[in-house]
Amino acid sequence: EIVMTQSPATLSVSPGDRAALSCRASQSVGSNLAWYQQKPGQGPRLLIYGASTRATGVPARFSGSGSGTEFILTISSLQSEDFAVYYCQHYNNWPPWTFGQGTKVEIK
Amino acid sequence: QLQLQESGPGLVKPSGTLFLTCSVSGGSISGSRYYWGWVRQPPGKGLQWIGGIYYSGSPYYNPSLKSRVTISVDTSRNQFSLRLGSVTAADTAVYYCVRHFDWFDPWGQGTLVTVSS
Numbered sequence: 001e002i003v004m005t006q007s008p009a010t011l012s013v014s015p016g017d018r019a020a021l022s023c024r025a026s027q028s029v030g031s032n033l034a035w036y037q038q039k040p041g042q043g044p045r046l047l048i049y050g051a052s053t054r055a056t057g058v059p060a061r062f063s064g065s066g067s068g069t070e071f072i073l074t075i076s077s078l079q080s081e082d083f084a085v086y087y088c089q090h091y092n093n094w095p096p097w098t099f100g101q102g103t104k105v106e107i108k
Numbered sequence: 109q110l111q112l113q114e115s116g117p118g119l120v121k122p123s124g125t126l127f128l129t130c131s132v133s134g135g136s137i138s139g140s141r142y143y144w145g146w147v148r149q150p151p152g153k154g155l156q157w158i159g160g161i162y163y164s165g166s167p168y169y170n171p172s173l174k175s176r177v178t179i180s181v182d183t184s185r186n187q188f189s190l191r192l193g194s195v196t197a198a199d200t201a202v203y204y205c206v207r208h209f210d211w212f213d214p215w216g217q218g219t220l221v222t223v224s225s
Contacts (some may be wrong), residue, residue: 032210036212044204046212056215096157102155
């Protein structure tokens with residue numbers, strides 16, 4: 001099973017600032033990585049797939065990068081609606097599909 | 109727009125069986141290239157994929173849960189279901205139904221299932 005590790009667990013950011021969230025895979029997953037956003041009381045929302053392709057309707061301030069074992073989700077200028085928990089997920093050599101433990105982006 | 113909605117009991121007794129159904133609207137399960145699956149999230153914790161099934165009935169399960177899980181599909185009702193046996197308090201979680209192939213999209217709103225006597 002591929003283990004996904006996200007860091008930091010919590011990121012304190014001021015509105016308008018840039019945020020960079022890290023996701024590391026225990027073995028190479030190529031570009032087979034997705035990112036999700038989850039707000040309290042809601043199911044996760046797909047943001048990024050293929051490591052860098054934005055899902056339909058996702059604002060351009062969200063960008064993904066990386067390949068192999070190291071990935072970054074960047075939010076270029078945080079808006080109030082972006083404060084949430086973010087998860088990465090691999091889809092290489094499934095099953096199982098596995099998720100990282102999440103990074104909470106909170107207001108500084 | 110495809111929508112998924114979970115339904116089922118919110119309280120299950122220890123050693124009992126959890127049973128949830130996901131109703132799909134805005135699209136058909138039949139003939140889809142996607143898997144229809146379940147993900148759970150214990151309170152305050154991360155996401156765990158439970159399993160998924162193709163419309164023709166070929167399931168995949170998380171090895172850590174495989175001995176207790178059954179996922180089935182009813183194409184006539186455009187629904188799929190989760191059965192998890194021998195539940196304990198560790199199975200208390202919000203259960204989401206999802207459509208997936210590689211990534212998961214869309215997700216249902218989730219339903220909280222508590223295991224308690």
